[in-house]
Amino acid sequence: MHSIETERLIIRPLQPKDHDDLQAIILDPEVVKYTRYRDTTTPESFTKIFEEHFLTETKYTFGIEDKLSRHIIGFYEFHPSKDTGILTYALGQSAWGHGYVAEVGRAMMKYGFTELNFQRIEAHYANLNPRSGRVMSKMGMRDLGEVEVFTFPTGGVVHVLAYELTKDDWLNGKQEQAV
Template sequence: MRQIKTDRLIIRPIQTQDHDDLQKILLDPEVVRYTRYRNIQTPDNYDLIFRNHFLDTPYTFGIETKEDHKFIGFYEFHPENDTGILTYALSQNTWGKGYVAEVGTAMMTYGFEVLGFNRIEAHYASLNPRSGRVMKKMGMHDLGSISSSVSPHTDKVREVMAYELTKENWFLNNSKEQAV
């Protein structure tokens, strides 16, 4: 089983015992408001996705704190050719603590070295600019708007913004850490 450790966190494969903790995160409408998981909405839908998507994959990881081993969220890559499109979500009580950038930095190395991506991309809703700031902290470069739609939550137009990082730029600008 592959684990990656950062100063405060353990990034590891999601396990069956994470079911209930991940369900609380993914059924929280504020957490998933701007993610691809916003339409899960019921425990039955969640159970199907948990079994078929979150278990036994090299692309999806649970995040737990080192201090108390509490499951606080997930980070994943959606592979498309040689690109990994990342998604992440954390429980609300952990927002604003720098965890996503901490995990992201370690996962960039994993995505490039272990999964063999040549490019990592992330998308976020313009209505959630904090995600864009996190992507910038992870060393990603702003690609601007890639699409727009009306938000079902606010009836405001939201832009889908994108950031990317190439393998070449990652290794030029960062010291390599071994993914273990």
């Protein structure tokens, strides 16, 4: 994939030089506590994922670079499942609350539908993180409700909720109505 630029960000394949920036994000338990990376807790386990996933899955994984600082402030990725792209994203805490995920999301929806030819893009979030649900709504996605319930080993129940956007809805401009 080539780089995609938005007003404030550059979305691009990750490079070896991004290791430390992305490691700081993924090893922050507050950032990843509701993502598939919540069990990545050591520099060694991060480096393995970085080398085997983030650097090799360049069609599906992207760094989010701040144009001003030129540092990676987060990541965005698709996990393909048949004709659906299931997305995961995270931003470092200093990037929270600036509207970056919706900004990146709109650009990545276009990429997912036009370049990867997904017919559907889906995203999941934990009920304990309602801000993610609001961002998904801002990206024009439709609320699917609860899809899973799981219990943390330390206790506590998490309800996983989902949103989706179909290619047809995207082509018909329904995502624009949500913005």
